[in-house]
Amino acid sequence: MNKAGKPKKAQILIVEDETLLNEAYETVLKHEGYGVHKAFNGEEALEILKKTTPDLILLDLRMPKMDGLTFLSELQKKDHPNYKIIVFSNYDVQKDIDSSFDLGATHYVLKAYASPKELVRIVRNSLLDE
Amino acid sequence: MNAFSLYKRHIKTIPGAKSYILVAVAVLLLGLAVTFFSWYVDRQRTLENKSAQVNEQASAIRDDVVNRLNIYEQILHGASGLFDASDSVTGEEWKKYIQQYDVNKTYPGINGFGFAEYVPAGQGPENAPIIYSESYLNIPTTAIGFDILSDPGRRAAAEKARDSGEVIISEGLVLAGNRQTFQPGFIMYAAVYGKDSRPKTPEERRVNLRGYVFAGYRAANFFSQAINKTNLTAYSDLQIFDGMSTDKNKLLYQTNNFNKYDQNMLSQPFTINSFGRDWTFRFAGPIENNQADTQRSNMILIGGVTLSCAIAGFLFLIMLTRARAIVYLKQDEAQQAKDDLLSLASHQLRTPATAVKQYLGMILEGYTGKVNKKQLPSLQKAYSSNERQLDTINQILYVAKADAGRLSINRNNFDINFLIKDIANDLSDTFEENDQTLKIDQSRKKLKIFADEASLRMVVENLVSNASKYSNPGSAVTVKTGIKNQQIYITISDEGVGIAEEDYGKLFKKFSRIDNDLSLQVGGSGIGLYIDKVLIELHGGNIEVDSKLGHGSTFTIYLPSGSAINLTDGGKKNDPL
Numbered sequence: 001m002n003k004a005g006k007p008k009k010a011q012i013l014i015v016e017d018e019t020l021l022n023e024a025y026e027t028v029l030k031h032e033g034y035g036v037h038k039a040f041n042g043e044e045a046l047e048i049l050k051k052t053t054p055d056l057i058l059l060d061l062r063m064p065k066m067d068g069l070t071f072l073s074e075l076q077k078k079d080h081p082n083y084k085i086i087v088f089s090n091y092d093v094q095k096d097i098d099s100s101f102d103l104g105a106t107h108y109v110l111k112a113y114a115s116p117k118e119l120v121r122i123v124r125n126s127l128l129d130e
Numbered sequence: 131m132n133a134f135s136l137y138k139r140h141i142k143t144i145p146g147a148k149s150y151i152l153v154a155v156a157v158l159l160l161g162l163a164v165t166f167f168s169w170y171v172d173r174q175r176t177l178e179n180k181s182a183q184v185n186e187q188a189s190a191i192r193d194d195v196v197n198r199l200n201i202y203e204q205i206l207h208g209a210s211g212l213f214d215a216s217d218s219v220t221g222e223e224w225k226k227y228i229q230q231y232d233v234n235k236t237y238p239g240i241n242g243f244g245f246a247e248y249v250p251a252g253q254g255p256e257n258a259p260i261i262y263s264e265s266y267l268n269i270p271t272t273a274i275g276f277d278i279l280s281d282p283g284r285r286a287a288a289e290k291a292r293d294s295g296e297v298i299i300s301e302g303l304v305l306a307g308n309r310q311t312f313q314p315g316f317i318m319y320a321a322v323y324g325k326d327s328r329p330k331t332p333e334e335r336r337v338n339l340r341g342y343v344f345a346g347y348r349a350a351n352f353f354s355q356a357i358n359k360t361n362l363t364a365y366s367d368l369q370i371f372d373g374m375s376t377d378k379n380k381l382l383y384q385t386n387n388f389n390k391y392d393q394n395m396l397s398q399p400f401t402i403n404s405f406g407r408d409w410t411f412r413f414a415g416p417i418e419n420n421q422a423d424t425q426r427s428n429m430i431l432i433g434g435v436t437l438s439c440a441i442a443g444f445l446f447l448i449m450l451t452r453a454r455a456i457v458y459l460k461q462d463e464a465q466q467a468k469d470d471l472l473s474l475a476s477h478q479l480r481t482p483a484t485a486v487k488q489y490l491g492m493i494l495e496g497y498t499g500k501v502n503k504k505q506l507p508s509l510q511k512a513y514s515s516n517e518r519q520l521d522t523i524n525q526i527l528y529v530a531k532a533d534a535g536r537l538s539i540n541r542n543n544f545d546i547n548f549l550i551k552d553i554a555n556d557l558s559d560t561f562e563e564n565d566q567t568l569k570i571d572q573s574r575k576k577l578k579i580f581a582d583e584a585s586l587r588m589v590v591e592n593l594v595s596n597a598s599k600y601s602n603p604g605s606a607v608t609v610k611t612g613i614k615n616q617q618i619y620i621t622i623s624d625e626g627v628g629i630a631e632e633d634y635g636k637l638f639k640k641f642s643r644i645d646n647d648l649s650l651q652v653g654g655s656g657i658g659l660y661i662d663k664v665l666i667e668l669h670g671g672n673i674e675v676d677s678k679l680g681h682g683s684t685f686t687i688y689l690p691s692g693s694a695i696n697l698t699d700g701g702k703k704n705d706p707l
Contacts, residue, residue, distance in 0.1 A: 018481055024488035031497045090480040112484045112520045115491040 010127055011035040013054040015045040015071065016088070017063040021111070025058065028116045029123065042066025046074060053081065056126055059105070061089040061096055069096070072103035084126055088114075144453045154446035161438025169430045176423045183365070184397045184413060190361035191368075191411060192402050198356040199318070199404055201237050202345050203297045206320040209243065209343040213322040219245075224262040234266040239355030241305065241315065241346040242266050245322075246278045246288075248341045258288065258342060265346075278342065284317060288342050290406060291319040293332040299407035302372035302382050305348055314372070314382050315352075318345040318405065349382035365397065365413035374401055374408045388414055465534060472530040476523050483523065486516045522641065525658040529640050532664045539582035539668045546586065546620065547577045550609055553591050557598070566598055567606040577611055579618060581689060585665040588657055589673075593622040593685050596659075600683070601626030616691035617671075623684040629677040637675060638663045 012034050016022040019040075026036045037054060039045035041063040061068035068087065075083070086107040087100045097108050106129075109122060205228075212227050213219055228243050242265030246258040257277040265273070278284040287300035297320045305315035320343050323329055327338040353370055362368075369376070370383040376399050391414035399412040490513040492498055494506075501509060531537045554568050561568050579586075590609075597607040605625040612619055629637065636642055640660045663673050670690045677683035 018485065020485040021481075021488060024485065024492060028488075028492060028497050090484060091477055112480050112487065112524070115495065116488060116497060117491070117495050 009033060009035045010056065011037065011052060011054040012123065013037045013039065013045065013048060013052075013057045015039045015042065015057060015063070015068070016060040017041055018060070021060075024116070025119065028119060032120050032123075034123070042068065042071030042074070045071055049075075049080065054083065056084045056086065056123060058123075059085055059087050060111075061087060061091065061100070069099050069103060072100065072105065076103060084129075086122065086126055144450060144457060146453055147450065150446055150449040150453065153449065154442045157445055158438055158442035161441055162435065165431065165434025165438055168434060169427060172427055172430055176427065181398070184400075187362050187365050187413060188400045188411065191357055194357050194361065195353070195402060195409075196404050198237060198239065198352075199299075202233075202240060202318060203320075203405070205231055205233065205243070206297055206318060206343050206345060209245070210320050210322045213245075213340060213343070214325055217325055219262075221262055225264060228264040237355075238266075239347065239352040240266065241348055241351070243343065243345050244273065246342045246344065248339045261341075278344070284319075287317060287406075288319045288321070288344075291342065292321040292335055292339055294406075295321065295329070295335055297405050299405040301407070302349070302380060305346060313348050313350060315346060315348045316372070316382075316407070317347070320344070353383040367391065367414040369412045369414070371399075371410040371412075372407075374410055375399075376410055376412055382409070385414075469530050469534045469536075472526060476527045476530075479523050480520070483516055483520050487513070487520065490516060521658070525641055525661065528657050528661040532661065537661075537664060537668065539585055539665065541580050541582055543578055543580055544583045545576045546579050546581075546618070547572045547574065547611055549583065549587060550590060550611065550620070553587065553594060554609070557591070557594060560595065560598060561607075564598060564601075565603040566601060568594070568598075569606055569608040571608055571610040573612045577613075577618070579689065581669055582665070585668075589662045589665055589687065590620065590622070592657055592659075592662055593687075597622050597624035597626065597683070597685075600624065618689040618691075620687040620689075621684055622686075623682065625682040628679045628681050629675065629683055630679040631677075634675060634677075638673070 012029055014022055014025050014029075014036060016025065016038075017040050022038055022040065026038060029036050037048050037052060039048055043066045045057075045059075046066075059068050059071065066074075068089070072085070082104065085105045086109060087096075087105045088109055088111050089096060090111050092110055100108055107122065107126060114122065209224075209227060212223065216223075224245060231237075233240055242263060244260050244264065245262040246260045248256070248258045250256050256279065258279050260273055260276050260278065263273050278288055281303070283301045283303050287298045291298040297318055300317045300319065302314050302316055305313060321335065322340045322343055323335060323338040324340055327334075329335040329338045349370070359366055367385040367387045368383075369381060369385075369388055371377060372380040372382050395414055397413040399410045401408050401410045403409075490509060493501060494509055494513055528537065550570060550572075554570060557568065594607060594609065601607065601624045607622065607624045610619075610621045610623070638659050640658070642659055659673075666673050666687055666689070672688045674686045674688065675683060676686070
């Protein structure tokens with residue numbers, strides 16, 4: 001909520017099954033002043049989306065219970081606003097890339113190439129894009 | 131290495147090849163066996179046909195000869211009947227009887243007829259002089275008075291006729307011919323008994339013997355007249371022997387052409403027995419085997435052998451091909467399994483390495499508080515070592531893909547000059563940190579090419595970040611593009627440590643690493659020079675290096691002329707993602 005003079009904090013939903021990575025991203029993004037919600041698979045993410053509307057979703061693809069692509073197609077079905085979605089994966093498989101974009105992702109990034117600083121840069125640029 | 135050892139090696143690579151050879155050989159032998167069997171059966175049939183023909187002709191001859199002899203026998207019977215009817219027969223009566231038949235005209239082939247009266251032993255030994263003679267061939271009538279019992283051949287035949295009461299033909303005799311020539315012949319005897327005697331046993335016959343009527347033949351004359359040549363379709367040349375063998379001393383008759391034949395063209399002899407006499411016949415010819423038979427025989431042989439070889443060879447080829455296909459399939463499957471494992475392992479390795487990158491990065495980038503000077507170098511080394519690990523994993527994945535032939539390019543139209551500017555932008559931080567300059571030298575504003583944009587990006591990024599990595603602070607890296615000799619070139623030159631010439635060969639090998647003072651990595655998506663080369667080669671191009679140790683390096687990417695698009699065409703800028 002808007003407090004007088006302070007800009008609203010952007011909310012980011014991290015969907016990642018690897019605890020280490022999930023928490024690393026959380027630490028960095030919180031440090032940068034973003035609000036962070038965490039989910040460890042697609043199901044949990046959908047639950048969170050029932051309660052809040054994040055400005056950006058960082059989405060891993062290979063997850064148990066509900067993987068990233070299934071999550072994306074679920075989003076397409078329900079009456080969800082068009083979220084800004086950055087797919088964060090370690091698999092540079094062309095099929096995954098194509099499907100992600102087809103299902104509404106705006107970026108596809110290889111986790112292994114993004115240092116914390118680069119992650120922040122990507123998030124910041126995405127939020128600024130309209 | 132000769133053809134045989136090459137063949138052996140080839141065969142060894144395919145399991146079961148030896149058993150295929152065995153099967154093929156077995157099929158071949160079977161085929162050859164069938165061929166030879168067919169050829170043999172055909173040959174036998176041909177021979178049987180020949181011998182059937184011989185038998186046919188033999189029957190024809192037998193019929194001709196026997197029929198003719200029967201006619202003369204009838205005449206002899208009639209003649210003895212003449213004597214049966216009267217006590218004495220005059221010369222005139224004899225002549226009249228014989229002449230009524232006009233044998234020379236109706237049934238030529240006979241010398242003549244005669245009658246010899248039997249004189250029992252009395253003052254002298256028994257004898258049987260010829261008293262009547264009717265000859266057709268101008269034989270001198272000195273035959274009259276000749277004692278037929280004086281000649282053993284005649285005697286034997288006559289006495290046999292006497293004892294049996296039947297007409298008997300003598301053995302081959304030498305007869306007086308006209309003009310004093312002597313020729314082989316034979317005589318047919320019929321015994322004449324006392325009037326009304328009708329003896330039934332040999333003893334009675336001997337007692338009642340009156341004389342002999344006979345017919346004489348010159349063999350040549352008789353046989354040539356008796357045998358109807360038109361019945362002989364295949365074999366018209368023959369020999370006739372007296373007796374049961376083909377003794378040349380007993381040759382009675384031979385056709386004119388007989389001497390032209392080889393021994394192997396003579397048929398099996400066959401014997402005819404008539405009137406107590408054996409005559410042996412033998413055919414000659416034909417000169418050649420029936421052409422149709424020979425052709426067919428040859429065709430069976432050649433065709434059969436060829437077909438057997440073809441079938442065996444074809445079978446062998448099929449088996450080998452199938453075996454080879456199975457081998458390849460298995461190899462493919464094994465390769466696939468290996469690739470999948472490699473892929474899986476690599477992706478699994480990425481995860482923890484990524485976590486290390488995040489946490490070390492967080493420390494180094496200040497997210498966890500200040501890092502003191504003593505700690506910093508260790509952290510940096512750890513971080514760059516992990517970067518190297520990530521690069522290696524990346525290379526493994528690409529190399530595995532390339533090895534499996536699954537690395538491919540998708541071309542699109544884009545401006546390479548723009549791409550390079552974009553890359554420069556991405557790497558600007560890196561260059562700034564290292565106090566290095568990145569210069570871009572582009573002869574054209576736009577250079578549109580038709581290539582795989584993502585691959586080109588990776589390759590150029592790799593080469594540029596390598597250039598930065600292996601150069602000292604304060605140096606410059608220059609990227610130049612243009613067209614030369616109908617090729618598009620992109621050169622990346624640096625003023626760095628350079629590469630020794632002897633290391634050129636190692637540069638583009640898989641997972642190559644030439645260690646030098648500056649092997650410190652600072653980020654970058656290292657896919658390795660090997661993959662760079664593979665990707666460019668997939669475009670039909672090439673990467674070349676020119677360098678001297680201590681004097682910097684220049685890497686040049688060449689893309690073939692087909693990659694360039696009409697340069698006057700401005701073209702649209704492609705959406706990067």
